[in-house]
Amino acid sequence: AQTVTQSQPEMSVQEAETVTLSCTYDTSESDYYLFWYKQPPSRQMILVIRQEAYKQQNATENRFSVNFQKAAKSFSLKISDSQLGDAAMYFCAYRRGSGGGADGLTFGKGTHLIIQP
Amino acid sequence: DAGVTQSPTHLIKTRGQQVTLRCSPKSGHDTVSWYQQALGQGPQFIFQYYEEEERQRGNFPDRFSGHQFPNYSSELNVNALLLGDSALYLCASRQGMNLNEQFFGPGTRLTVL
Numbered sequence: 353a354q355t356v357t358q359s360q361p362e363m364s365v366q367e368a369e370t371v372t373l374s375c376t377y378d379t380s381e382s383d384y385y386l387f388w389y390k391q392p393p394s395r396q397m398i399l400v401i402r403q404e405a406y407k408q409q410n411a412t413e414n415r416f417s418v419n420f421q422k423a424a425k426s427f428s429l430k431i432s433d434s435q436l437g438d439a440a441m442y443f444c445a446y447r448r449g450s451g452g453g454a455d456g457l458t459f460g461k462g463t464h465l466i467i468q469p
Numbered sequence: 470d471a472g473v474t475q476s477p478t479h480l481i482k483t484r485g486q487q488v489t490l491r492c493s494p495k496s497g498h499d500t501v502s503w504y505q506q507a508l509g510q511g512p513q514f515i516f517q518y519y520e521e522e523e524r525q526r527g528n529f530p531d532r533f534s535g536h537q538f539p540n541y542s543s544e545l546n547v548n549a550l551l552l553g554d555s556a557l558y559l560c561a562s563r564q565g566m567n568l569n570e571q572f573f574g575p576g577t578r579l580t581v582l
Contacts, residue, residue, distance in 0.1 A: 356511075389573075395557060397512070397573035443511050455525055456502055456514025457571070 354379045356446050358460035365434050366468045372419075373429045373463045375444030383449030386420065387457065388429045392440040400442070403427065405449065431465075439467045471496065473562050473574035481580045482550050490545045490577045494562030501543040502571065503535060504559040512559055518543050547579075555581045 355378045365371035377386070388400040403411045403420050410418050415435075419428045431438055441464050445457040474493045482488050494501050500519045504512035514527035518537035532548045541562075547554055557578050561571040 394575065396575045397559065397561075399570055402570075445511075456504070456517060456527055457512070458514070459511030461509070461511050 354381070354384075354446050354448070354458045356444050356458050356460040358444055358463050360463045361461075362464040362466065364466040364468060365431075367434055367436060369434055370430060370432045371434055371465065373431075373442050373444075373465065375427045375429070375460055377425050377427065377444070377446050379425070379446065379448075381448055385447045385449055386418075386427045387445040387447070388416070388418070388427075389443045389445060389459075390438075390440045391443060391462070397443070401429065434467050436467050436469060439465055441465070473498075473560055473572050475558075475560050475574040475577050477577060478575070479578045479580075481582065483582050484550055484552060486550050486581075487546065487548045488550060488579060490547075490558050490560075490579070492543045492545070492560030492562075492574060494541050494543070494560075495572050498562035498564050498572070499541045500563050500565060501537060501541065502561045503543070503545045504561065505529070505554075506557040506559055506576070507553075508556070515545070550581045552581050555579060 357376045384405045386403045390398045390400050401413045415432045417430045441462045443462045444460040448455045476491045502517040503515040506512040515529050516526040517524050521537045534546045537543045557576040559576045560574045563569045563571045
């Protein structure tokens with residue numbers, strides 16, 4: 353079974369600074385996808401960024417980028433120029449690439465990100 | 470365009486009762502997944518429905534069952550409620566069974582007393 357570990361229960365960063373959230377995962381699969389989701393107090397889970405395991409290039413979405421280290425099974429999220437609206441729970445998630453799409457996401461326990469004004 | 474909607478928003482039940490939660494997928498989506506998120510934890514996959522059939526199931530007992538209707542909406546039923554079933558139940562939808570992005574609803578907060 354796949355597991356996802358987020359070792360930072362809480363992180364705090366000053367507004368406009370850069371913060372990195374850590375995630376490691378364990379899998380025996382070679383084809384998989386990794387995700388970072390944001391869950392604000394409104395509870396609605398929002399996709400931040402996605403990485404395909406077969407792609408060596410790290411994904412980037414505006415101020416959000418990942419550092420994907422496949423051999424180390426590490427998938428960290430970097431948020432640049434942090435904004436107050438970035439404050440939320442962040443979840444790292446894994447999904448098998450095979451199985452015809454009939455697989456749910458495996459989530460980590462989350463990191464609570466606090467933005468200090 | 471309405472996103473994923475869930476009802477009710479909050480629900481309080483007592484142990485042993487049964488509960489039904491409802492989900493309407495985003496317009497154009499035909500695949501619905503359900504997740505359980507206990508307090509302070511990440512969501513856990515319960516099951517997924519496509520073409521009115523359960524396609525994949527996570528590690529949840531048979532007390533958890535579901536249904537998908539021809540209009541793609543879905544229900545999650547939990548029988549013989551336990552205190553440990555108290556959680557936020559999230560519904561997610563996407564188009565098809567490929568790797569399109571899943572869109573999540575705001576969830577239903579279930580409290581079992």
